[in-house]
Amino acid sequence: MSKFKKKKSDGQPAISTASLPDIVFMLLFFFMVTTVMREVTLKVEIQTPKATEVDKLERKSLVSYIYIGEPIKSLQGTFGTEPRIQLNDAFATKRDIIQFVEIERENTDEAERPLMTFSMKVDDDVKMGIVTDVKQELRKANALKINYSTGKTDKIVD
Amino acid sequence: MARRNAPEINAGSMADIAFLLLIFFLVTTTMDVDTGLTRKLPPPIDVPPEDVPEVKQRNVFVVLANANDDLLVEGEPTLVSDLRRKAKDFIIGDANNENMPEFTNKNIPALGGMYPVSKQIISLQNDRGTSYDLYIKVQNELVGAYNDVRNEFAMRKFGKSYKELEELAKTSEGAEQQLDAVKDVYPQRISEAEPKNIGDQ
Numbered sequence: 549m550s551k552f553k554k555k556k557s558d559g560q561p562a563i564s565t566a567s568l569p570d571i572v573f574m575l576l577f578f579f580m581v582t583t584v585m586r587e588v589t590l591k592v593e594i595q596t597p598k599a600t601e602v603d604k605l606e607r608k609s610l611v612s613y614i615y616i617g618e619p620i621k622s623l624q625g626t627f628g629t630e631p632r633i634q635l636n637d638a639f640a641t642k643r644d645i646i647q648f649v650e651i652e653r654e655n656t657d658e659a660e661r662p663l664m665t666f667s668m669k670v671d672d673d674v675k676m677g678i679v680t681d682v683k684q685e686l687r688k689a690n691a692l693k694i695n696y697s698t699g700k701t702d703k704i705v706d
Numbered sequence: 707m708a709r710r711n712a713p714e715i716n717a718g719s720m721a722d723i724a725f726l727l728l729i730f731f732l733v734t735t736t737m738d739v740d741t742g743l744t745r746k747l748p749p750p751i752d753v754p755p756e757d758v759p760e761v762k763q764r765n766v767f768v769v770l771a772n773a774n775d776d777l778l779v780e781g782e783p784t785l786v787s788d789l790r791r792k793a794k795d796f797i798i799g800d801a802n803n804e805n806m807p808e809f810t811n812k813n814i815p816a817l818g819g820m821y822p823v824s825k826q827i828i829s830l831q832n833d834r835g836t837s838y839d840l841y842i843k844v845q846n847e848l849v850g851a852y853n854d855v856r857n858e859f860a861m862r863k864f865g866k867s868y869k870e871l872e873e874l875a876k877t878s879e880g881a882e883q884q885l886d887a888v889k890d891v892y893p894q895r896i897s898e899a900e901p902k903n904i905g906d907q
Contacts, residue, residue, distance in 0.1 A: 579731035677834030
Protein backbone atom coordinates (compact mmCIF):
# COMPACT_ATOMS: atom_id res chain seq x y z
CA MET A 549 0.00 0.00 0.00
CA SER A 550 0.91 3.53 -0.30
CA LYS A 551 1.58 3.89 3.44
CA PHE A 552 4.96 2.22 3.13
CA LYS A 553 5.89 3.70 -0.13
CA LYS A 554 9.51 3.22 -0.92
CA LYS A 555 11.48 6.40 -0.85
CA LYS A 556 12.78 7.36 -4.16
CA SER A 557 16.53 6.96 -4.18
CA ASP A 558 17.62 10.35 -5.42
CA GLY A 559 21.17 9.92 -6.55
CA GLN A 560 24.03 9.06 -4.18
CA PRO A 561 23.69 9.56 -0.44
CA ALA A 562 25.53 12.57 1.00
CA ILE A 563 28.96 11.84 2.53
CA SER A 564 28.85 12.06 6.28
CA THR A 565 30.76 15.07 7.53
CA ALA A 566 30.57 14.05 11.16
CA SER A 567 34.27 13.22 11.32
CA LEU A 568 35.31 16.49 9.73
CA PRO A 569 35.76 18.28 13.08
CA ASP A 570 38.03 15.47 14.22
CA ILE A 571 40.23 15.82 11.19
CA VAL A 572 40.35 19.57 11.52
CA PHE A 573 41.17 19.31 15.22
CA MET A 574 44.01 16.98 14.47
CA LEU A 575 45.50 19.48 12.03
CA LEU A 576 44.85 22.27 14.49
CA PHE A 577 46.77 20.54 17.25
CA PHE A 578 49.65 19.85 14.90
CA PHE A 579 49.98 23.50 13.99
CA MET A 580 49.45 24.64 17.57
CA VAL A 581 52.32 22.47 18.72
CA THR A 582 54.74 23.36 15.93
CA THR A 583 54.03 27.08 15.79
CA VAL A 584 56.61 29.48 17.13
CA MET A 585 55.53 33.04 17.64
CA ARG A 586 58.07 35.65 16.74
CA GLU A 587 59.37 37.07 19.97
CA VAL A 588 61.01 40.25 18.82
CA THR A 589 60.04 42.85 16.30
CA LEU A 590 62.96 43.36 14.01
CA LYS A 591 64.07 46.94 13.73
CA VAL A 592 66.86 46.14 11.35
CA GLU A 593 66.76 44.65 7.91
CA ILE A 594 68.44 41.29 7.77
CA GLN A 595 69.17 39.10 4.80
CA THR A 596 71.48 36.40 6.11
CA PRO A 597 74.11 34.99 3.77
CA LYS A 598 74.00 31.42 2.51
CA ALA A 599 76.46 28.67 3.33
CA THR A 600 76.85 24.96 2.64
CA GLU A 601 78.42 23.61 5.84
CA VAL A 602 75.65 24.60 8.22
CA ASP A 603 74.67 23.02 11.52
CA LYS A 604 71.21 23.05 12.96
CA LEU A 605 70.70 25.12 16.06
CA GLU A 606 69.17 22.85 18.64
CA ARG A 607 67.75 23.74 22.04
CA LYS A 608 66.23 27.08 21.08
CA SER A 609 65.83 28.05 24.72
CA LEU A 610 69.61 28.21 25.02
CA VAL A 611 70.09 30.46 22.03
CA SER A 612 70.18 34.24 22.29
CA TYR A 613 70.13 36.41 19.22
CA ILE A 614 72.11 39.47 18.26
CA TYR A 615 70.84 41.29 15.19
CA ILE A 616 73.01 43.55 13.05
CA GLY A 617 71.87 45.41 9.99
CA GLU A 618 70.57 48.65 8.55
CA PRO A 619 67.52 50.11 10.33
CA ILE A 620 64.27 49.34 8.53
CA LYS A 621 62.91 51.93 6.10
CA SER A 622 60.43 53.50 8.52
CA LEU A 623 63.16 54.09 11.11
CA GLN A 624 65.82 55.39 8.76
CA GLY A 625 64.62 58.95 9.23
CA THR A 626 65.52 58.78 12.91
CA PHE A 627 68.38 56.34 12.98
CA GLY A 628 70.05 56.76 9.62
CA THR A 629 71.33 53.99 7.40
CA GLU A 630 74.49 52.98 9.27
CA PRO A 631 74.26 49.34 10.39
CA ARG A 632 73.17 49.00 13.99
CA ILE A 633 72.99 46.34 16.66
CA GLN A 634 69.65 45.21 17.97
CA LEU A 635 69.33 43.30 21.24
CA ASN A 636 65.86 42.07 22.18
CA ASP A 637 63.51 44.84 21.10
CA ALA A 638 65.76 47.87 21.09
CA PHE A 639 68.77 49.29 19.35
CA ALA A 640 71.95 48.93 21.34
CA THR A 641 75.59 49.85 21.17
CA LYS A 642 78.47 47.47 21.53
CA ARG A 643 78.89 48.55 25.15
CA ASP A 644 75.49 47.02 25.99
CA ILE A 645 76.53 43.56 24.92
CA ILE A 646 78.30 42.50 28.11
CA GLN A 647 75.23 43.42 30.12
CA PHE A 648 73.00 41.62 27.64
CA VAL A 649 75.09 38.48 28.00
CA GLU A 650 74.88 38.72 31.79
CA ILE A 651 71.10 39.08 31.74
CA GLU A 652 70.73 36.15 29.37
CA ARG A 653 72.94 34.09 31.66
CA GLU A 654 70.85 35.02 34.69
CA ASN A 655 67.74 33.79 32.90
CA THR A 656 69.25 30.42 32.15
CA ASP A 657 69.47 27.44 34.44
CA GLU A 658 72.89 27.30 36.04
CA ALA A 659 73.63 23.79 34.83
CA GLU A 660 72.96 24.76 31.25
CA ARG A 661 74.93 27.99 31.12
CA PRO A 662 77.97 26.45 29.44
CA LEU A 663 75.74 25.31 26.59
CA MET A 664 74.43 28.77 25.79
CA THR A 665 74.94 29.91 22.22
CA PHE A 666 74.87 33.44 20.91
CA SER A 667 73.59 33.50 17.40
CA MET A 668 74.51 36.48 15.25
CA LYS A 669 71.97 37.32 12.61
CA VAL A 670 73.85 39.70 10.39
CA ASP A 671 72.87 41.22 7.08
CA ASP A 672 75.24 40.23 4.29
CA ASP A 673 75.95 43.83 3.28
CA VAL A 674 77.31 44.74 6.69
CA LYS A 675 81.04 45.37 6.95
CA MET A 676 83.13 43.24 9.27
CA GLY A 677 84.08 46.18 11.51
CA ILE A 678 80.90 46.16 13.58
CA VAL A 679 80.79 42.35 13.60
CA THR A 680 84.35 42.23 14.91
CA ASP A 681 83.49 44.72 17.66
CA VAL A 682 80.57 42.54 18.73
CA LYS A 683 82.78 39.46 18.72
CA GLN A 684 85.38 41.19 20.88
CA GLU A 685 82.67 42.19 23.36
CA LEU A 686 81.38 38.64 23.45
CA ARG A 687 84.89 37.45 24.19
CA LYS A 688 85.17 39.92 27.04
CA ALA A 689 81.86 38.66 28.41
CA ASN A 690 83.16 35.10 28.10
CA ALA A 691 80.40 34.09 25.73
CA LEU A 692 82.57 32.01 23.47
CA LYS A 693 80.09 29.74 21.78
CA ILE A 694 78.73 31.66 18.85
CA ASN A 695 76.86 30.92 15.67
CA TYR A 696 76.74 32.87 12.44
CA SER A 697 73.17 32.50 11.28
CA THR A 698 73.11 31.49 7.63
CA GLY A 699 70.69 29.90 5.25
CA LYS A 700 71.49 26.62 3.58
CA THR A 701 72.48 26.39 -0.04
CA ASP A 702 74.08 23.78 -2.24
CA LYS A 703 76.76 25.85 -3.85
CA ILE A 704 78.80 28.92 -3.03
CA VAL A 705 79.24 31.39 -5.86
CA ASP A 706 82.11 33.87 -6.10
CA MET B 707 9.71 14.64 39.22
CA ALA B 708 11.36 12.71 36.47
CA ARG B 709 14.60 14.26 35.35
CA ARG B 710 14.32 15.46 31.87
CA ASN B 711 17.22 14.73 29.59
CA ALA B 712 19.23 17.83 28.87
CA PRO B 713 18.93 18.74 25.21
CA GLU B 714 22.00 17.90 23.20
CA ILE B 715 24.16 20.81 22.21
CA ASN B 716 24.34 21.24 18.52
CA ALA B 717 27.90 20.47 17.52
CA GLY B 718 27.42 21.46 13.92
CA SER B 719 29.39 24.68 14.27
CA MET B 720 32.32 22.93 15.96
CA ALA B 721 33.96 22.40 12.59
CA ASP B 722 33.70 26.11 11.80
CA ILE B 723 35.34 27.09 15.08
CA ALA B 724 38.08 24.56 14.59
CA PHE B 725 38.64 25.79 11.04
CA LEU B 726 38.95 29.35 12.25
CA LEU B 727 41.62 28.38 14.78
CA LEU B 728 43.33 26.18 12.25
CA ILE B 729 43.60 29.01 9.76
CA PHE B 730 44.97 31.32 12.42
CA PHE B 731 47.76 28.90 13.33
CA LEU B 732 48.42 28.11 9.68
CA VAL B 733 49.05 31.76 9.03
CA THR B 734 51.18 32.49 12.09
CA THR B 735 53.29 29.37 12.00
CA THR B 736 56.88 29.59 10.82
CA MET B 737 58.59 26.37 10.00
CA ASP B 738 62.09 27.67 9.51
CA VAL B 739 64.77 25.83 11.41
CA ASP B 740 67.62 28.03 12.46
CA THR B 741 70.84 27.03 10.81
CA GLY B 742 74.27 28.55 10.89
CA LEU B 743 78.00 28.12 11.20
CA THR B 744 78.94 27.37 14.78
CA ARG B 745 82.31 28.70 15.86
CA LYS B 746 84.21 29.01 19.08
CA LEU B 747 85.83 32.29 20.05
CA PRO B 748 89.20 32.27 21.77
CA PRO B 749 89.05 33.17 25.46
CA PRO B 750 89.80 36.80 26.29
CA ILE B 751 93.42 37.72 26.97
CA ASP B 752 94.05 40.49 29.49
CA VAL B 753 97.83 40.51 29.41
CA PRO B 754 99.53 39.31 26.26
CA PRO B 755 101.66 36.31 27.20
CA GLU B 756 105.41 36.93 27.18
CA ASP B 757 106.63 33.90 25.33
CA VAL B 758 104.31 33.18 22.47
CA PRO B 759 105.21 29.79 21.05
CA GLU B 760 106.70 30.37 17.67
CA VAL B 761 104.87 28.90 14.75
CA LYS B 762 106.90 28.14 11.67
CA GLN B 763 105.85 29.80 8.48
CA ARG B 764 105.42 26.49 6.70
CA ASN B 765 102.82 25.35 9.24
CA VAL B 766 100.55 28.33 8.68
CA PHE B 767 98.08 28.76 5.85
CA VAL B 768 97.48 32.47 5.61
CA VAL B 769 94.18 33.79 4.29
CA LEU B 770 93.81 37.55 4.02
CA ALA B 771 90.65 39.39 3.02
CA ASN B 772 90.80 43.10 2.28
CA ALA B 773 88.25 45.90 2.19
CA ASN B 774 87.62 45.36 -1.52
CA ASP B 775 86.63 41.75 -0.86
CA ASP B 776 89.76 40.35 -2.51
CA LEU B 777 91.33 37.23 -1.12
CA LEU B 778 95.03 36.61 -0.75
CA VAL B 779 95.85 33.01 0.05
CA GLU B 780 99.47 32.19 0.85
CA GLY B 781 100.51 35.28 -1.08
CA GLU B 782 98.44 34.57 -4.18
CA PRO B 783 95.20 36.29 -5.18
CA THR B 784 92.54 33.57 -5.12
CA LEU B 785 88.86 33.17 -5.82
CA VAL B 786 86.57 31.83 -3.13
CA SER B 787 85.82 28.82 -5.31
CA ASP B 788 89.51 27.79 -5.29
CA LEU B 789 89.94 28.27 -1.56
CA ARG B 790 88.55 24.92 -0.51
CA ARG B 791 90.87 22.93 -2.76
CA LYS B 792 93.94 24.85 -1.59
CA ALA B 793 92.94 24.49 2.05
CA LYS B 794 92.37 20.76 1.61
CA ASP B 795 95.79 20.26 0.05
CA PHE B 796 97.30 22.12 2.96
CA ILE B 797 95.39 20.22 5.65
CA ILE B 798 96.25 16.82 4.17
CA GLY B 799 99.86 17.94 3.70
CA ASP B 800 102.84 16.16 2.25
CA ALA B 801 105.60 14.94 4.53
CA ASN B 802 108.22 15.18 1.76
CA ASN B 803 107.49 18.76 0.80
CA GLU B 804 109.58 21.48 2.45
CA ASN B 805 106.83 24.06 2.13
CA MET B 806 104.07 21.94 3.59
CA PRO B 807 103.44 21.66 7.35
CA GLU B 808 105.54 19.44 9.59
CA PHE B 809 104.28 16.21 11.06
CA THR B 810 104.57 14.94 14.61
CA ASN B 811 103.73 11.48 15.84
CA LYS B 812 100.79 11.30 18.16
CA ASN B 813 99.44 8.32 20.04
CA ILE B 814 95.98 7.53 18.74
CA PRO B 815 94.70 4.22 20.16
CA ALA B 816 91.87 3.80 17.66
CA LEU B 817 94.43 3.78 14.85
CA GLY B 818 96.72 1.35 16.65
CA GLY B 819 99.38 3.53 18.21
CA MET B 820 101.50 6.33 16.83
CA TYR B 821 100.21 8.21 13.84
CA PRO B 822 101.75 11.20 12.05
CA VAL B 823 99.67 14.32 12.60
CA SER B 824 100.19 17.53 10.67
CA LYS B 825 100.94 20.73 12.58
CA GLN B 826 98.71 22.71 10.26
CA ILE B 827 97.10 25.97 11.32
CA ILE B 828 94.87 28.13 9.17
CA SER B 829 95.17 31.81 9.90
CA LEU B 830 92.38 34.09 8.76
CA GLN B 831 92.70 37.82 8.83
CA ASN B 832 90.15 40.28 7.60
CA ASP B 833 89.86 44.00 7.36
CA ARG B 834 87.18 46.02 9.11
CA GLY B 835 85.90 46.90 5.66
CA THR B 836 85.54 43.32 4.45
CA SER B 837 81.91 42.44 3.79
CA TYR B 838 80.20 39.96 6.06
CA ASP B 839 79.12 38.03 2.99
CA LEU B 840 82.72 37.29 1.97
CA TYR B 841 83.69 36.52 5.54
CA ILE B 842 80.96 33.88 5.79
CA LYS B 843 81.97 32.43 2.44
CA VAL B 844 85.58 32.10 3.57
CA GLN B 845 84.57 30.60 6.91
CA ASN B 846 82.29 28.22 5.08
CA GLU B 847 84.99 27.09 2.67
CA LEU B 848 87.53 26.56 5.45
CA VAL B 849 85.10 24.56 7.59
CA GLY B 850 84.10 22.71 4.43
CA ALA B 851 87.72 21.85 3.67
CA TYR B 852 88.12 20.32 7.14
CA ASN B 853 84.86 18.43 6.78
CA ASP B 854 85.88 17.07 3.37
CA VAL B 855 89.28 15.94 4.61
CA ARG B 856 87.79 14.31 7.69
CA ASN B 857 85.14 12.68 5.58
CA GLU B 858 87.65 11.14 3.20
CA PHE B 859 89.82 9.96 6.07
CA ALA B 860 86.86 8.41 7.93
CA MET B 861 85.78 6.65 4.73
CA ARG B 862 89.25 5.26 4.15
CA LYS B 863 89.95 4.11 7.70
CA PHE B 864 86.57 3.13 9.06
CA GLY B 865 84.37 2.83 6.00
CA LYS B 866 81.91 5.39 7.31
CA SER B 867 81.44 9.04 6.51
CA TYR B 868 82.17 11.66 9.14
CA LYS B 869 78.46 12.46 9.48
CA GLU B 870 77.66 8.81 10.08
CA LEU B 871 80.38 8.58 12.71
CA GLU B 872 78.96 11.64 14.46
CA GLU B 873 75.53 10.02 14.54
CA LEU B 874 76.86 6.67 15.73
CA ALA B 875 79.05 8.27 18.39
CA LYS B 876 75.95 9.26 20.34
CA THR B 877 75.16 5.64 21.04
CA SER B 878 78.27 3.56 20.48
CA GLU B 879 81.55 3.89 22.31
CA GLY B 880 83.57 2.35 19.48
CA ALA B 881 82.29 4.94 17.04
CA GLU B 882 83.06 7.69 19.53
CA GLN B 883 86.68 6.56 19.65
CA GLN B 884 86.81 6.50 15.88
CA LEU B 885 85.32 9.98 15.73
CA ASP B 886 87.89 11.24 18.23
CA ALA B 887 90.63 9.64 16.16
CA VAL B 888 89.50 11.49 13.03
CA LYS B 889 89.38 14.72 15.01
CA ASP B 890 92.83 14.05 16.44
CA VAL B 891 94.39 13.42 13.06
CA TYR B 892 92.79 16.50 11.47
CA PRO B 893 92.08 18.97 14.27
CA GLN B 894 90.20 22.03 13.13
CA ARG B 895 92.56 24.92 13.75
CA ILE B 896 91.24 28.15 12.32
CA SER B 897 92.89 31.08 13.99
CA GLU B 898 91.49 34.55 13.52
CA ALA B 899 93.91 37.38 13.90
CA GLU B 900 92.90 40.61 15.56
CA PRO B 901 91.36 42.76 12.86
CA LYS B 902 93.32 45.44 11.15
CA ASN B 903 91.99 48.70 9.92
CA ILE B 904 93.53 49.45 6.58
CA GLY B 905 91.72 51.12 3.77
CA ASP B 906 88.32 52.74 3.82
CA GLN B 907 85.50 51.50 5.98
